[in-house]
Amino acid sequence: MILHPGILSLLSGSLLTLLVMLIASGLGIRILLSWDASSSSEGQIILERKTWLVSTLVNYALGFQIFSAFLFIATAEDIHQLFVGAMCATGSLNANLVGWLVLLIKGILLFAAALWVILNRLDQRTEDCPLVRQKYFALLLLTPLVALDGYLQWRYFRGLQPEIITSCCGSLFSADGESVVSELAGMPARQAMLLFFSMTGTHLIVLSACLRFKATILRPLLFMTAVLMLFISLGAIISFISLYIYQMPSHHCPFDMLQSHYGYVGYPIYAALFIATLYGMLPGICQPLRQHESIEKEVDRIERNWLWFSLWATLIFLLISCWQMVFGSFTLLGY
Amino acid sequence: MSPLLTITNLNKIYHRHQPDEVIALRDISLKITAGEVVALTGPSGSGKTTLLSLLGCMSKPTSGSIQLRGRLVSKLPERFLAQIRRTSFGFVFQQYNLLRDVSVLENVMLPLYPSNQSFRVMKKTAGAVLERFELQKMMRKKVKQLSGGEQQRVAIARALVANPDIIIADEPTAHLDSNLSEILLGILANLNTEGKTIIIATHDPAIYQSPLIQRRVSLRHGEIVEDKNQ
Amino acid sequence: MRRQLKILEYTLSSLIRRKAKNFSLIVVYAFTIATLGSVLFLTHALKEEATGSLTEAPALTVQRISAGRHDLIPTHYTTTIKHLPGVKSVTPRVWGYYYDSLIKANLTLIGSNNPPAELLLLDGNLPENPQECAIGKGVADAFGPAIGDNLVLEDNEQKSNRFKITGIFQAESSLLTNDLVILPETTLRTFFSMDPEMATDLVVEVYNPREIKTLAKKIKYLLPDTRPISRDEILHTYDTLFNWRSGMMLAVAIAALISFCILAWDKATGISATEKQEIGILKALGWETADVLTAKFWEGLVLSLTSFLLGILAAWIHVFVFAAPALVPLLKGWSVLFPKFQLTPAIDFYQLFVLAFLTIGPYLVCTIIPSWKTAVTDPEQIMRG
Numbered sequence: 045m046i047l048h049p050g051i052l053s054l055l056s057g058s059l060l061t062l063l064v065m066l067i068a069s070g071l072g073i074r075i076l077l078s079w080d081a082s083s084s085s086e087g088q089i090i091l092e093r094k095t096w097l098v099s100t101l102v103n104y105a106l107g108f109q110i111f112s113a114f115l116f117i118a119t120a121e122d123i124h125q126l127f128v129g130a131m132c133a134t135g136s137l138n139a140n141l142v143g144w145l146v147l148l149i150k151g152i153l154l155f156a157a158a159l160w161v162i163l164n165r166l167d168q169r170t171e172d173c174p175l176v177r178q179k180y181f182a183l184l185l186l187t188p189l190v191a192l193d194g195y196l197q198w199r200y201f202r203g204l205q206p207e208i209i210t211s212c213c214g215s216l217f218s219a220d221g222e223s224v225v226s227e228l229a230g231m232p233a234r235q236a237m238l239l240f241f242s243m244t245g246t247h248l249i250v251l252s253a254c255l256r257f258k259a260t261i262l263r264p265l266l267f268m269t270a271v272l273m274l275f276i277s278l279g280a281i282i283s284f285i286s287l288y289i290y291q292m293p294s295h296h297c298p299f300d301m302l303q304s305h306y307g308y309v310g311y312p313i314y315a316a317l318f319i320a321t322l323y324g325m326l327p328g329i330c331q332p333l334r335q336h337e338s339i340e341k342e343v344d345r346i347e348r349n350w351l352w353f354s355l356w357a358t359l360i361f362l363l364i365s366c367w368q369m370v371f372g373s374f375t376l377l378g379y
Numbered sequence: 380m381s382p383l384l385t386i387t388n389l390n391k392i393y394h395r396h397q398p399d400e401v402i403a404l405r406d407i408s409l410k411i412t413a414g415e416v417v418a419l420t421g422p423s424g425s426g427k428t429t430l431l432s433l434l435g436c437m438s439k440p441t442s443g444s445i446q447l448r449g450r451l452v453s454k455l456p457e458r459f460l461a462q463i464r465r466t467s468f469g470f471v472f473q474q475y476n477l478l479r480d481v482s483v484l485e486n487v488m489l490p491l492y493p494s495n496q497s498f499r500v501m502k503k504t505a506g507a508v509l510e511r512f513e514l515q516k517m518m519r520k521k522v523k524q525l526s527g528g529e530q531q532r533v534a535i536a537r538a539l540v541a542n543p544d545i546i547i548a549d550e551p552t553a554h555l556d557s558n559l560s561e562i563l564l565g566i567l568a569n570l571n572t573e574g575k576t577i578i579i580a581t582h583d584p585a586i587y588q589s590p591l592i593q594r595r596v597s598l599r600h601g602e603i604v605e606d607k608n609q
Numbered sequence: 610m611r612r613q614l615k616i617l618e619y620t621l622s623s624l625i626r627r628k629a630k631n632f633s634l635i636v637v638y639a640f641t642i643a644t645l646g647s648v649l650f651l652t653h654a655l656k657e658e659a660t661g662s663l664t665e666a667p668a669l670t671v672q673r674i675s676a677g678r679h680d681l682i683p684t685h686y687t688t689t690i691k692h693l694p695g696v697k698s699v700t701p702r703v704w705g706y707y708y709d710s711l712i713k714a715n716l717t718l719i720g721s722n723n724p725p726a727e728l729l730l731l732d733g734n735l736p737e738n739p740q741e742c743a744i745g746k747g748v749a750d751a752f753g754p755a756i757g758d759n760l761v762l763e764d765n766e767q768k769s770n771r772f773k774i775t776g777i778f779q780a781e782s783s784l785l786t787n788d789l790v791i792l793p794e795t796t797l798r799t800f801f802s803m804d805p806e807m808a809t810d811l812v813v814e815v816y817n818p819r820e821i822k823t824l825a826k827k828i829k830y831l832l833p834d835t836r837p838i839s840r841d842e843i844l845h846t847y848d849t850l851f852n853w854r855s856g857m858m859l860a861v862a863i864a865a866l867i868s869f870c871i872l873a874w875d876k877a878t879g880i881s882a883t884e885k886q887e888i889g890i891l892k893a894l895g896w897e898t899a900d901v902l903t904a905k906f907w908e909g910l911v912l913s914l915t916s917f918l919l920g921i922l923a924a925w926i927h928v929f930v931f932a933a934p935a936l937v938p939l940l941k942g943w944s945v946l947f948p949k950f951q952l953t954p955a956i957d958f959y960q961l962f963v964l965a966f967l968t969i970g971p972y973l974v975c976t977i978i979p980s981w982k983t984a985v986t987d988p989e990q991i992m993r994g
């Protein structure tokens with residue numbers, strides 16, 4: 045294990061988040077067991093106040109998760125010097141393959157926690173809070189995920205040996221390997237672009253349709269386009285967006301763009317993609333919740349905002365990632 | 380005319396099922412129509428403050444219901460109660476409850492922070508109310524630098540800043556000399572002619588015997604013993 | 610959003626109102642951050658210095674190992690290595706350490722054929738004749754000689770040798786060149802009584818840096834008693850060493866952080882009667898629990914950021930202006946390596962991010978429960994005074 049300031053703060057941050065989530069779950073269990081919306085006993089009033097503590101705890105935990113996801117990648121960037129052959133975060137993650145798993149769990153956690161926070165807020169806006177049980181049950185599932193994240197992170201850092209010789213983005217994201225990512229990198233640019241632009245285009249069209257029509261079928265459809273867009277966009281970043289950002293015909297790394305060398309352009313790209321997906325998923329997720337009258341009212345009130353968020357975020361994502369494609373001097377097509 | 384506030388079979392029990400259980404209100408039913416001026420009277424400990432806090436959506440009853448303009452409010456989550464407090468009620472507390480180290484203007488603006496008004500509009504609204512009570516000159520002064528009478532007017536200005544329909548005052552004259560009580564009655568009479576409903580808890584005869592009071596509800600040991608129009 | 614900003618405004622004014630109470634918290638908080646910050650800045654700067662000076666170092670150095678120890682290397686090895694494909698040049702170096710019992714310091718004596726690159730000659734010129742020398746600025750400061758004076762060094766036979774100082778130089782990073790004395794190579798050989806057929810080590814330059822690893826393997830195969838060391842290897846060793854050191858110090862500093870958290874907790878829990886009254890009034894006037902929680906969040910954030918800025922400023926001054934007097938005793942291992950250093954100020958966002966994560970997070974967590982406790986104050990209490 046390497047004693048590195050970033051690693052120490054990530055590990056202590058994980059412990060802290062876990063602590064926060066454990067307190068929240070403890071309260072959640074108590075709320076689950078004795079919640080009685082019809083009662084106005086002092087006990088129920090105290091429980092109602094405790095729900096605010098739980099929300100605050102989870103809000104902070106989510107905030108922590110966001111920063112720790114960034115810190116994780118930044119740390120992987122920073123420690124790459126320790127490994128022979130590593131040039132960026134990819135190399136550090138390859139040095140102990142658990143790293144990729146940590147990254148995946150962190151991604152899932154971000155979505156899950158953000159959804160929880162938003163749905164909790166929605167529920168708190170209603171007069172009868174119909175989602176209390178589902179919410180606190182979901183919380184009990186979220187906590188083990190946080191624990192798993194912390195554990196795997198520890199495993200990852202503990203397993204790092206400075207002498208390890210690792211392969212970096214040059215070989216992992218090269219076109220001639222045999223893995224899935226290599227397939228992605230090796231995909232003809234024209235085909236990849238076609239897929240990417242038709243997917244984001246579909247998402248935008250469904251979004252506009254949702255904004256215009258109230259049809260029930262559109263929301264689950266939007267959910268699907270949002271999720272598909274997320275994966276296809278991640279693929280597109282590896283396949284060709286990165287090439288335009290680095291202005292190099294074979295540099296497929298999804299992490300280098302987070303470095304200062306490229307003006308940290310990766311951060312707005314990933315943040316916009318995250319927001320576009322998250323808010324695109326929400327109307328679909330809320331569809332089954334509409335059975336509760338009060339939730340339906342709130343969703344109707346707020347849904348337009350979600351759709352607009354997703355729309356703007358998608359456009360910003362497209363704008364930043366394709367800027368170089370349109371205005372840069374680098375050309376990929378026509379080779 | 381439909382009643383503004385309706386309470387039915389209201390009970391409030393503190394520390395229920397515990398050795399120090401206190402039944403503060405027992406089976407109270409009451410209807411208050413818009414524009415009324417009601418005095419709650421009764422000896423100390425009879426439950427006046429408890430009843431006012433329930434009417435003003437500061438707390439929830441142990442049982443029974445409270446309806447405000449036909450909306451059942453007694454079961455709402457606390458955040459909705461807060462919302463109702465800041466939009467429908469203006470409170471004048473016994474000790475005024477002003478922030479002593481804070482300027483008059485900021486004190487009056489306090490109920491407006493959780494609203495959607497911009498800061499500028501908030502200042503303007505507060506300024507207008509202060510002007511009405513001739514306090515605009517001491518806007519920047521801290522509350523602790525004001526005299527008792529001025530503090531009283533600041534408290535009333537704050538109660539009115541969000542333009543509520545109902546004014547709730549709990550023993551507003553308990554620490555005032557009779558001169559200031561007179562002024563207060565004058566202000567309340569003015570507000571009533573503007574259509575505001577006023578509910579005052581008091582055991583000061585100077586108040587409940589004044590011609591302004593249209594109705595007097597007497598409490599004893601948490602029960603209504605008398606309810607008559609004057 | 611507007612509501613949030615208005616609540617922030619309220620929080621700021623209430624913080625200013627209670628400046629006396631918050632002042633002590635900010636001081637202690639900033640002090641904790643300054644401690645942690647100093648550790649991070651210092652180790653980071655040292656690492657930068659060391660790696661910076663190493664980038665100019667030769668890509669591959671070949672030493673001879675005898676009985677498991679570094680030994681003199683025969684100069685004829687040069688020919689063997691030179692004939693390997695990909696080798697640009699091979700140069701033997703002569704250098705060694707000299708312990709001066711008078712000033713109790715280690716000097717590095719190096720032959721003038723291979724002075725370290727990026728030397729900045731402050732004054733005079735490099736030695737040309739025997740009995741001449743040039744010294745690093747650190748040596749000049751320690752001995753106090755100027756150009757034209759003599760440097761007196763005792764050789765193995767206790768015989769005093771006088772060298773006329775012809776130049777004083779400095780490197781961009783003083784870390785590794787501070788204790789340097791440059792002498793003409795032949796003079797140095799005599800001084801160390803070194804065989805002319807021997808050198809301290811060999812410096813190999815290559816055409817393609819990617820081939821260093823293969824070259825090192827070949828050298829080791831052809832000349833089994835040698836140890837080729839690549840620059841990358843040294844860099845890794847440094848990195849590991851520095852990370853380990855800073856980790857250790859960080860662990861100590863985290864203890865300070867924890868004790869600060871206990872203080873913060875105490876401070877946040879011990880909420881004053883007037884503050885409790887204030888929150889009660891706000892709630893009675895229609896503030897929601899969520900609004901008070903927002904206010905408390907802003908309060909924590911404003912306090913943290915203020916302390917953070919003050920703390921890193923203090924750490925920066927401590928490390929880069931005063932050369933970290935409070936931490937140097939902890940750096941025993943380094944102070945042998947680097948007798949005296951003046952660090953080049955370097956701030957890196959990553960370091961700040963780590964520091965913020967490490968300090969602001971725990972503070973905010975410490976304040977969650979106390980904030981919530983105040984936020985759920987029952988407005989009814991206010992009715993009763």
Ligand SMILES: Nc1ncnc2c1ncn2[C@@H]1O[C@H](COP(=O)(O)OP(=O)(O)O)[C@@H](O)[C@H]1O
Nearest residue numbers: 393401402403422423424425426427428429430
């Ligand atoms: N928080 C409380 N806990 C226990 N008892 C209380 C509480 N608040 C009020 N009481 C009791 O309720 C009764 C009514 O009090 P209150 O409404 O303040 O009367 P009044 O305002 O008429 O003087 C009193 O006996 C008082 O002691």
Ligand SMILES: [Mg+2]
Nearest residue numbers: 427428429549
């Ligand atoms: Mg009372």
